[in-house]
Amino acid sequence: MPYEMGGRADKSGNRYEIKCVIYQMLKLLEEKIYSVTLEALGEDEQGVDIWIDYLDGSREGQQCKGRNGSSESWTISSMKAHDIFVNWKMQLDRNEKNKVALVSPLSCSLIIDLINRANNTDGDYEHFYNNQICKSQKLKKAYTDYAEAMELNIEDKKDIIKSIDYLKRTFYRQEPDFQLKEIILDKIRYLLIGDEYRIYDTLVCIIIDEDILGKQITNTFLCKLLRSKDIKLKNLALDKRIAPRIDELNDEFRKFFLPIKDGLIERKEFDSCRKIIELGESMIIHGKAGNGKSGCTEAILNYCNKNIIPVIAIKLDKRIPMGSAEKWGQALGLPASLAHCLHSISKYEQAVIILDQLDALRWTQVHSRDSLLVCAEVINEIIKINSERKKKISVVFVCRTYDLENDNNIKALFKSDEKSNSKMSWNKVTVDEFDDNTVKEVVGDQYPGLSNKLKCILKTPSNLYIWSQLSSDKDYNECSTTSHLILEWWTQLKSNSMAVGVNENDVINVKENLVQLLDKMGRISISKRILRINENALFYLSSNGFLIVQGESISFIHQSILDYFLAETMIDKFYGGENIVNIIGDKEKQTPSRRYQVQMLLQNLVEMDSRDFINVGEQMLKSDSIRYYMKHVFYEVLGQVSNIDEPIRRFVLKNCEVKEYREYILNNVVMSHINYISMLRDNGILDKWIQDEDTKYIVFNLLQSISPRFDSKDIVFIKKYVLKII
Numbered sequence: 001m002p003y004e005m006g007g008r009a010d011k012s013g014n015r016y017e018i019k020c021v022i023y024q025m026l027k028l029l030e031e032k033i034y035s036v037t038l039e040a041l042g043e044d045e046q047g048v049d050i051w052i053d054y055l056d057g058s059r060e061g062q063q064c065k066g067r068n069g070s071s072e073s074w075t076i077s078s079m080k081a082h083d084i085f086v087n088w089k090m091q092l093d094r095n096e097k098n099k100v101a102l103v104s105p106l107s108c109s110l111i112i113d114l115i116n117r118a119n120n121t122d123g124d125y126e127h128f129y130n131n132q133i134c135k136s137q138k139l140k141k142a143y144t145d146y147a148e149a150m151e152l153n154i155e156d157k158k159d160i161i162k163s164i165d166y167l168k169r170t171f172y173r174q175e176p177d178f179q180l181k182e183i184i185l186d187k188i189r190y191l192l193i194g195d196e197y198r199i200y201d202t203l204v205c206i207i208i209d210e211d212i213l214g215k216q217i218t219n220t221f222l223c224k225l226l227r228s229k230d231i232k233l234k235n236l237a238l239d240k241r242i243a244p245r246i247d248e249l250n251d252e253f254r255k256f257f258l259p260i261k262d263g264l265i266e267r268k269e270f271d272s273c274r275k276i277i278e279l280g281e282s283m284i285i286h287g288k289a290g291n292g293k294s295g296c297t298e299a300i301l302n303y304c305n306k307n308i309i310p311v312i313a314i315k316l317d318k319r320i321p322m323g324s325a326e327k328w329g330q331a332l333g334l335p336a337s338l339a340h341c342l343h344s345i346s347k348y349e350q351a352v353i354i355l356d357q358l359d360a361l362r363w364t365q366v367h368s369r370d371s372l373l374v375c376a377e378v379i380n381e382i383i384k385i386n387s388e389r390k391k392k393i394s395v396v397f398v399c400r401t402y403d404l405e406n407d408n409n410i411k412a413l414f415k416s417d418e419k420s421n422s423k424m425s426w427n428k429v430t431v432d433e434f435d436d437n438t439v440k441e442v443v444g445d446q447y448p449g450l451s452n453k454l455k456c457i458l459k460t461p462s463n464l465y466i467w468s469q470l471s472s473d474k475d476y477n478e479c480s481t482t483s484h485l486i487l488e489w490w491t492q493l494k495s496n497s498m499a500v501g502v503n504e505n506d507v508i509n510v511k512e513n514l515v516q517l518l519d520k521m522g523r524i525s526i527s528k529r530i531l532r533i534n535e536n537a538l539f540y541l542s543s544n545g546f547l548i549v550q551g552e553s554i555s556f557i558h559q560s561i562l563d564y565f566l567a568e569t570m571i572d573k574f575y576g577g578e579n580i581v582n583i584i585g586d587k588e589k590q591t592p593s594r595r596y597q598v599q600m601l602l603q604n605l606v607e608m609d610s611r612d613f614i615n616v617g618e619q620m621l622k623s624d625s626i627r628y629y630m631k632h633v634f635y636e637v638l639g640q641v642s643n644i645d646e647p648i649r650r651f652v653l654k655n656c657e658v659k660e661y662r663e664y665i666l667n668n669v670v671m672s673h674i675n676y677i678s679m680l681r682d683n684g685i686l687d688k689w690i691q692d693e694d695t696k697y698i699v700f701n702l703l704q705s706i707s708p709r710f711d712s713k714d715i716v717f718i719k720k721y722v723l724k725i726i
Contacts, residue, residue, distance in 0.1 A: 017050075017064040017066070018204055020064045021036070021050060022200070022204070024050060025222060026188070026191060029191050029223075031055075031219060034053040034218065034219075035052075035216045036051070036216075037050065037053075037214070037215065037216050038050055038207065038213055041214045043094060046091070047061070047091065048100075058097045059097060062102075063084065063102055063103065064103045064104070065106075066104065067104075071106070072107075073106050073109070074106055074107070076110060076111070079102070085150050088100045089151060099169045102171075105174065105176050107174065113139060114142060115171070115172065117133065119167075121164060125157055147159070150163065182384070183387070186385070189336070189381075190340040191236075192226075192233060193232045234336060236335060236344035242344060245332075246312045246341070246342070248333070249333075250313050252550060253313040253314065253315055253356070254301065255550050256550065257298050259298075264295060265434075265442070266299075267292065267295060270299040272427075273296060273299070274300075276429070277300070277303070277350065277352060280392030280394060281427055282382075282424055282426055283396055283397075283428065283429050284397045284404065284426055284427070284428050285396060285398045285431060286401045287400070287401055287430055288400065288402075288460075289592070290462030290558065290560055291431045291461060293356075296429070297354050300352065300354060309350050310349065310350075311353070312338060312341075312354070314332070314353075316356065316361055316371070322370070324377060325338070325377040326340075337377075339381035342393060348390070350391045351393045351394070352394045352396060354396045354398070355378075355397050358397050359407075360524065362407050362409070362410065372413055375413060383423065386424075397414075414426045435459070436455070436459075439455065439458050439459055446472070451477040451480075453479075457479070465545075465558070466485045466486060470492060474488075476488060482564065482600070483567070486560070486561055493540075493544060501536070503534070506536065506537035507540060507541065509537065510533045510538055511565065513532065514556075517530065519569070524556075526553070528552050528554050529552060562593075563593060567604065570584075570601045571601055571605070580619045581623045587625065595630055598633055599636070602617070602637040606637060610647045613637075616634075617651070620634055621634065638651075638652075638665075638668075639668050652676065653683055656685065672705040672706060674706050677706055678714075681714070686699050690721045699722075700722070
């Protein structure tokens with residue numbers, strides 16, 4: 001888009017040039033260049049706004065042009081009309097170390113193509129002209145026009161060789177106009193102490209008002225000038241606090257991970273993570289609760305340490321982002337934001353930032369949106385930093401799949417503006433359950449003797465961890481849920497406490513106080529200071545891997561354990577006469593964690609008394625105060641029932657024909673489950689449906705879902721109806 005006509009166009013063009021100068025000044029502070037000269041005198045002035053002296057002794061004359069009239073790009077003819085080629089030739093001929101550049105937000109594809117071909121030629125002028133130029137008529141014309149503008153004769157091999165030299169010393173630097181200021185502000189935050197907007201305005205005033213035109217501005221000169229304006233450098237690269245503090249934060253992160261048995265289990269998902277990091281890209285690791293996302297982050301940390309890749313890992317539920325990226329970094333004990341500190345110690349090498357427990361911000365913080373905004377600011381800082389790095393900083397977010405797919409604020413965090421140059425591509429890595437072979441390797445010789453139900457739940461890594469803590473002297477084949485495993489472990493811990501001199505009541509007291517406070521405060525960890533508990537009992541539970549004590553913070557080894565105890569509390573309330581809707585709580589409290597607790601509650605109820613299970617389910621389904629995904633867990637548990645008793649039979653037969661419930665019951669309870677399909681068949685429901693044009697497709701789908709596991713009654717039914725229809 002062109003600037004406004006008249007004087008405003010001049011001012012806009014000047015503003016773009018000023019931003020370009022400030023950008024180079026900041027590069028000077030980073031010691032990436034030797035000096036900057038604005039509006040030089042004599043021959044240096046011709047067609048050059050800024051002279052850049054590089055550390056290798058070469059010089060680059062830059063002409064800054066924010067617009068090309070009303071055009072959206074530069075062409076050979078428009079550049080020629082602005083005398084750009086005349087000026088380039090003059091400056092290139094003056095000194096073989098001189099380089100020239102056009103700096104503009106507009107595109108200039110043909111010149112860029114010519115420059116790229118010159119830089120990639122094998123040095124043979126005939127190969128360059130015949131193979132790299134003449135193969136494209138469009139490029140051939142562009143080269144001919146360029147040669148003419150540079151007063152070169154393409155029939156003369158010496159001039160073709162000279163054109164290659166010219167092009168190798170020519171650059172087109174496409175710097176965005178409107179986003180350039182944001183890039184500059186981010187650099188100021190990284191390099192200088194103080195308000196970035198005030199410092200930016202000061203730099204503008206220095207360019208306009210100070211006597212610097214025509215002077216060579218070196219690092220020493222600029223630093224002295226900034227000191228006179230009371231602006232100080234951060235010197236993060238020299239800050240000896242950063243690396244040790246990052247090591248401390250990484251150690252803190254790792255203490256929250258306890259491996260299963262002897263060590264970290266290799267996961268196929270890590271191979272994907274490694275490849276993404278090698279490419280310098282970013283990722284979102286996601287999966288269901290307990291599927292081992294932390295194991296992937298542990299593997300990434302090990303990989304980074306082994307390959308000496310700078311890395312910083314933070315658990316967002318323990319170190320909650322607050323205020324701004326800079327303030328949060330300072331709260332972490334760093335002198336600046338995570339992004340800037342990691343950049344300062346890894347400018348010329350790969351680096352990784354791991355931010356775990358993103359979903360916890362949604363459910364455990366009152367001001368979760370503010371925390372997510374800080375995360376967004378960190379992402380934006382990385383985007384700007386990476387735009388100038390050869391080796392990129394990779395960002396790794398870890399989140400539960402449900403929140404990644406359903407929370408609008410979290411989804412917005414990973415959306416990129418396709419029209420913007422400043423964006424980040426996100427790879428998604430799904431962490432699944434363990435496969436059978438992995439479980440078999442961990443369990444060992446006992447594996448063949450385990451029930452199918454137990455083998456199935458042990459595929460969840462958090463369940464396998466709990467199982468590995470249990471005594472090998474006992475048979476656990478009756479365990480068919482996570483709740484069963486946790487109960488077995490908790491019972492074992494209580495009974496073993498006396499053997500090590502810890503009172504069982506003290507152990508119970510630690511657990512009950514911790515659960516009560518975590519539930520009341522809506523957190524998954526709590527400060528030890530507000531717990532009045534026996535230290536020996538606390539040490540006993542933490543040394544047995546049941547609790548994690550990190551400094552003043554206490555939490556359960558996995559959230560599923562807290563969920564189990566909260567589900568137990570809910571059962572007590574239910575049998576105490578409280579309504580299930582009140583027990584679950586209002587919609588704001590119906591988080592994924594609460595859903596998991598309700599799942600455990602329902603699993604326990606269906607074992608204790610199916611009448612209570614159905615009663616609770618019906619109350620949930622009829623209530624407008626219960627979210628749909630909370631109601632859905634009732635159908636999930638109902639579908640897991642293997643022995644259908646009378647209360648469950650009556651509920652399914654009654655509601656499978658109710659329009660409001662039919663689809664949910666069929667898809668989540670009956671489909672693929674032989675026991676339920678047989679029940680519908682034996683009670684005449686399938687006979688009724690298959691004779692109705694509107695419902696016969698349901699019968700086909702149900703039969704297909706259990707094929708080929710048909711019993712004799714199924715075959716009779718198929719012969720009676722299905723074969724006749726076919």
